[in-house]
Amino acid sequence: MSESIPEPIACACKHPLHQLKVEHLSVVRDGQTILHDISLTLHCGEIVALVGPNGGGKSTLLKAIVGELPATGGVIFKDNHGKVFIQPKVGYLMQHLEYDRQSPLSVADLLCANRSRWPVFLGHSPKNLKAVLELLRQVKAEHLIDKPLGGLSGGELQRVLLALALDPLPDILLLDEPVSALDKDGKQLFYELVRDLRDRYDLLTLIVSHDLDIISQFADSVVYLNRTIQAAGPMQEILASGQFLDAFEPLRVEGRRI
Amino acid sequence: MDTSWLSVLPLPFLQYEFMRNAFLGILLIAPLFGLSGTLVVSNRLSFYSDALGHSALAGIAIGTLIGLQDPLAALIIFSILFGLAITMVKNRGRASTDTILGIFSASAVALGIALLSRSGGFAKYNRYLVGDLLSIQPGDLIVLGVALLGLVVFWSLAYNSLMIFSINPALARSKGIRVRLVENAFMAIIAILVALSIQWVGTLLINALLILPASAARNIARDVRQFHILSLLFAWISGISGLILSYYLDMASGATIVLCSAVLFALTYAFTEKR
Numbered sequence: 027m028s029e030s031i032p033e034p035i036a037c038a039c040k041h042p043l044h045q046l047k048v049e050h051l052s053v054v055r056d057g058q059t060i061l062h063d064i065s066l067t068l069h070c071g072e073i074v075a076l077v078g079p080n081g082g083g084k085s086t087l088l089k090a091i092v093g094e095l096p097a098t099g100g101v102i103f104k105d106n107h108g109k110v111f112i113q114p115k116v117g118y119l120m121q122h123l124e125y126d127r128q129s130p131l132s133v134a135d136l137l138c139a140n141r142s143r144w145p146v147f148l149g150h151s152p153k154n155l156k157a158v159l160e161l162l163r164q165v166k167a168e169h170l171i172d173k174p175l176g177g178l179s180g181g182e183l184q185r186v187l188l189a190l191a192l193d194p195l196p197d198i199l200l201l202d203e204p205v206s207a208l209d210k211d212g213k214q215l216f217y218e219l220v221r222d223l224r225d226r227y228d229l230l231t232l233i234v235s236h237d238l239d240i241i242s243q244f245a246d247s248v249v250y251l252n253r254t255i256q257a258a259g260p261m262q263e264i265l266a267s268g269q270f271l272d273a274f275e276p277l278r279v280e281g282r283r284i
Numbered sequence: 285m286d287t288s289w290l291s292v293l294p295l296p297f298l299q300y301e302f303m304r305n306a307f308l309g310i311l312l313i314a315p316l317f318g319l320s321g322t323l324v325v326s327n328r329l330s331f332y333s334d335a336l337g338h339s340a341l342a343g344i345a346i347g348t349l350i351g352l353q354d355p356l357a358a359l360i361i362f363s364i365l366f367g368l369a370i371t372m373v374k375n376r377g378r379a380s381t382d383t384i385l386g387i388f389s390a391s392a393v394a395l396g397i398a399l400l401s402r403s404g405g406f407a408k409y410n411r412y413l414v415g416d417l418l419s420i421q422p423g424d425l426i427v428l429g430v431a432l433l434g435l436v437v438f439w440s441l442a443y444n445s446l447m448i449f450s451i452n453p454a455l456a457r458s459k460g461i462r463v464r465l466v467e468n469a470f471m472a473i474i475a476i477l478v479a480l481s482i483q484w485v486g487t488l489l490i491n492a493l494l495i496l497p498a499s500a501a502r503n504i505a506r507d508v509r510q511f512h513i514l515s516l517l518f519a520w521i522s523g524i525s526g527l528i529l530s531y532y533l534d535m536a537s538g539a540t541i542v543l544c545s546a547v548l549f550a551l552t553y554a555f556t557e558k559r
């Protein structure tokens with residue numbers, strides 16, 4: 027098919043990933059179709075919002091893209107020259123991290139354990155600490171480096187986990203309702219960081235969100251998902267389509283309640 | 285192995301060879317527990333140790349039944365298989381982890397007692413229940429030394445992954461850590477550790493030794509390095525002071541060591557409350 031013909035690419039992206047193609051993806055679990063025939067093409071530097079009702083398959087789509095769930099169809103990552111990535115690096119930030127807040131772990135322990143094989147119970151090398159500090163600077167959290175993980179506020183924790191997701195620099199960043207527990211200012215700050223990162227690395231970013239305010243402010247395009255793709259396109263176009271907004275209404279109410 | 289050089293220490297009981305062996309034994313056992321305890325107390329992994337401690341009786345019984353002179357090999361194999369069975373049922377089952385562990389450890393204890401009590405000979409297995417540190421032999425010290433070396437190597441290689449797993453398995457998976465492998469490897473290490481030390485500290489107390497020094501350290505440590513240093517230190521302090529006290533008060537050494545760790549825990553806990 028057309029796959030064999032290299033596409034003409036004029037991409038000035040700083041990121042090696044150029045395109046993510048999802049082709050006829052379906053997920054069936056326990057005899058139930060959760061996602062049906064999803065086809066999407068996304069590009070580097072885009073912030074894409076995944077919206078839709080609960081149980082509509084948003085998180086499932088993220089997991090299928092990561093390869094964590096069995097799915098039929100294709101998920102293909104390509105670079106500038108049309109070459110396929112065999113093992114794309116994924117940065118994944120989950121909705122809610124459940125962990126033991128009494129554990130004596132510092133932010134530096136977590137980030138050093140992630141980036142180096144040097145056992146963290148022996149302390150951290152200056153080189154690792156420097157790299158970790160640089161990571162934290164990107165999420166405006168360098169002051170948290172020696173804090174215990176259990177002592178972080180919700181917003182601080184999400185920034186630290188964002189730093190974790192950025193090391194090594196992923197080919198795609200997936201955010202699954204990362205800020206549902208934060209207040210309005212916390213959300214704003216978090217998404218400004220995500221936008222900065224996109225600007226700096228041309229990182230393809232997929233966000234699951236229920237928050238219309240945030241989406242309209244930060245997303246370039248929107249995919250409305252309810253088992254199948256109901257609507258997809260640039261933010262402004264989608265906002266203008268009345269049918270889509272109707273579908274969004276109940277979510278908007280839910281967004282305010284939180 | 286000549287251990288008479290130890291008598292230069294200002295501890296009069298070290299003039300007895302069995303006390304010198306026990307002293308060296310506790311110097312080796314303490315770091316085994318102090319080190320692995322730091323992960324055992326994290327709430328994702330703690331449940332193994334208790335069930336494995338209880339399962340030991342069944343392992344010994346099976347070893348004795350098939351006619352082994354030293355049931356240690358059977359014990360180690362049984363403990364590992366038992367642990368793997370728990371992880372498997374836990375990872376696929378719908379029942380809660382607590383229920384599964386309750387069932388597994390109760391069945392193992394029952395199996396052990398049933399087999400060992402055949403023809404009324406249970407009394408000679410009492411040492412597996414309460415442990416006997418004073419009967420430790422130079423050959424056992426070498427085994428413990430090798431085990432400690434092995435644990436230190438494993439810890440250096442696997443700790444970073446284990447730590448991220450202990451924070452949250454899904455987080456570990458998202459970072460490309462092979463969580464099944466990590467979980468099973470940790471379980472096997474704890475199984476071997478429990479099997480090797482069961483006859484010195486006993487089924488009843490082994491979990492306390494694993495949990496107490498690390499829990500005391502956890503009360504006051506602020507990062508992973510302090511956590512390890514304090515846990516090792518507390519394990520050694522309670523081990524040595526427990527052994528000395530048990531000698532002068534003529535009490536079971538394992539139990540006295542556990543009491544010393546409990547006191548350390550209470551002290552550090554009081555410190556946390558004030559902080």
